[in-house]
Amino acid sequence: MFKHIVVPLDGSTLSETALAYVVPLAKRMDAKIVLLHATADPYADMFDSDALRESAEQARQATHDYLRGIAERIRSNGIRCETRTDHGAPAAVILDYAAEQQPDLIAMSTHGRSGLRRLVVGSVTTTILPRAQTPLLVMHPGEDEQPPDYENSLESLIVPLDMSERSEAVLPHATALAHALDLSATLLTCIPSPSQLYIGSAPEMSLYPADLAQQAQESAAEYLEQTSEAVSKQYGAQVNAQALQGSPAAKIVEYAETQPNSLIIMCTQGRTGLGRMVLGSITDAVIRAGAIPVLVIPSHDAEAPTAEPAFAV
Numbered sequence: 001m002f003k004h005i006v007v008p009l010d011g012s013t014l015s016e017t018a019l020a021y022v023v024p025l026a027k028r029m030d031a032k033i034v035l036l037h038a039t040a041d042p043y044a045d046m047f048d049s050d051a052l053r054e055s056a057e058q059a060r061q062a063t064h065d066y067l068r069g070i071a072e073r074i075r076s077n078g079i080r081c082e083t084r085t086d087h088g089a090p091a092a093v094i095l096d097y098a099a100e101q102q103p104d105l106i107a108m109s110t111h112g113r114s115g116l117r118r119l120v121v122g123s124v125t126t127t128i129l130p131r132a133q134t135p136l137l138v139m140h141p142g143e144d145e146q147p148p149d150y151e152n153s154l155e156s157l158i159v160p161l162d163m164s165e166r167s168e169a170v171l172p173h174a175t176a177l178a179h180a181l182d183l184s185a186t187l188l189t190c191i192p193s194p195s196q197l198y199i200g201s202a203p204e205m206s207l208y209p210a211d212l213a214q215q216a217q218e219s220a221a222e223y224l225e226q227t228s229e230a231v232s233k234q235y236g237a238q239v240n241a242q243a244l245q246g247s248p249a250a251k252i253v254e255y256a257e258t259q260p261n262s263l264i265i266m267c268t269q270g271r272t273g274l275g276r277m278v279l280g281s282i283t284d285a286v287i288r289a290g291a292i293p294v295l296v297i298p299s300h301d302a303e304a305p306t307a308e309p310a311f312a313v
Helices: 019-029 042-046 050-075 090-101 121-128 167-181 212-235 248-257 279-289
Strands: 004-008 032-039 081-087 105-109 112-114 117-119 136-139 156-160 184-191 240-245 262-267 294-297
Touching: 004 019, 004 090, 019 032, 019 050, 019 136, 019 167, 032 050, 032 090, 050 081, 081 090, 090 105, 090 121, 105 121, 121 136, 156 167, 156 248, 167 184, 167 212, 167 262, 167 294, 184 212, 184 248, 212 240, 240 248, 248 262, 248 279, 262 279, 279 294
Parallel strands: 004 032, 004 105, 032 081, 105 136, 156 184, 156 262, 184 240, 262 294
Antiparallel strands: 112 117, 136 294
16 A cells, blocks of 8 residues: 655654654555655855855755664664655655655654754645645644654544545545554544534525434434445445534544544545535644644545745745
């Protein structure tokens, strides 16, 4: 499933937290890890100075030593690991690498540091998410996150669906991952709260059936039952099913936090309409809301931005 995993690093402990999940994953799947670092020094590019050149050379050597040290730790776990440093803005470097090398997975933290200049990796993730045609594993570590010990094994897989074919594009990936890592998998769908179902002024409310909330619950239960049976028949995987009520992003995170060592896997696009999740915005909200890692599967039929990302991100 994942044989080539690229992990962008910016020199911070926070960016390295991705390795806590990637190393066990690579070991189970016999995958290669590539540590990718982006260098972009606009001052060295703008001015011809011996001092700047010397400073840039020292920075390159420090980066080389940093990446080599992490690579050696990963290799000591019996995993193939390479390092690569490219010149350019982080988001552009990551997207260019993905386009040229076509890795199976990009794994990154949502924020970190880059030398003396703060790098908000959240903005890098936001730039990459709608553009990359590669699955993206996103971690959201706390500010006091310690260096990874490479033993953060996963146990639970959470699969949010919005009853659309687009959202179900994650199912082949989810079942393969659950099988490879021996994870328990749960299909989730969210039922809108009564206040979300009954939209409009008082006269317009009479147009809705009196039992609309009950119909929504029954529809969700039927969908989950049919989808679970289809997953079992097509992929030979047994999954759990759970219908939640309320705000989708909040409920997905809330449920995932009750499951041991969980991973959320979502699609970048769903469908719109009454009582349905717009998974593009929901995915972004889930990533930002909690510390649970999220594996995002791109919707290849969805329109993606084509413009080059700005240098600053």
